[in-house]
Amino acid sequence: xxxxxxxxxxxxxxxxxxxxxxxxxxxxxxxxxxxxxxxxxxxxxxxxxxxxxxxxxxxxxxxxxxxxxxxxxxxxxxxxxxxxxxxxxxxxxxxxxxxxxxxxxxxxxxxxxxxxxxxxxxxxxxxxxxxxxxxxxxxxxxxxxxxxxxxxxxxxxxxxxxxxxxxxxxxxxxxx
Numbered sequence: 045x046x047x048x049x050x051x052x053x054x055x056x057x058x059x060x061x062x063x064x065x066x067x068x069x070x071x072x073x074x075x076x077x078x079x080x081x082x083x084x085x086x087x088x089x090x091x092x093x094x095x096x097x098x099x100x101x102x103x104x105x106x107x108x109x110x111x112x113x114x115x116x117x118x119x120x121x122x123x124x125x126x127x128x129x130x131x132x133x134x135x136x137x138x139x140x141x142x143x144x145x146x147x148x149x150x151x152x153x154x155x156x157x158x159x160x161x162x163x164x165x166x167x168x169x170x171x172x173x174x175x176x177x178x179x180x181x182x183x184x185x186x187x188x189x190x191x192x193x194x195x196x197x198x199x200x201x202x203x204x205x206x207x208x209x210x211x212x213x214x215x216x217x218x219x220x
Contacts, residue, residue, distance in 0.1 A: 045121070052113060056112075057112060059109070084198065089118050097114070121148075123200065130145065130187055131150055133181065133185075136169045138163050138165070139153065139154055140156070143186055148202055
């Protein structure tokens with residue numbers, strides 16, 4: 045799920061960047077340092093949408109660097125239990141398959157794939173139903189329902205099972 049929240053960060057800036065474009069340099073460095081990162085507490089930072097406040101800088105003794113407290117708005121992506129995501133399969137092997145939903149990588153173990161789906165090795169490895177109506181291979185889009193996540197300090201991991209719904213839609217259910 046996506047959230048728009050306000051966060052704070054202390055940014056260090058070298059004295060060579062002081063001048064009329066100080067604010068632009070701070071915002072640029074903030075975007076470079078923060079966008080695309082993951083915080084276990086908040087989730088993945090997708091984009092910075094605005095800077096609310098840049099506080100007074102504090103000079104660090106001996107280095108000349110200045111630390112500025114920066115308050116900014118950003119869009120966060122964090123998957124939750126019960127959420128349904130669409131994902132793209134990135135790799136298939138005899139152990140299962142991996143899929144990605146934005147920055148989240150999801151593993152579906154072969155033990156959690158229905159018994160009527162068998163692994164097919166070859167140039168394009170896949171899991172295929174006995175009648176051939178459903179085939180999971182690289183670049184296949186699947187729908188996932190998260191039933192659990194594991195959050196570390198710098199990443200969020202998801203593990204899934206795979207089932208086929210009665211209407212032909214694909215649904216993977218994450219269990220940890």
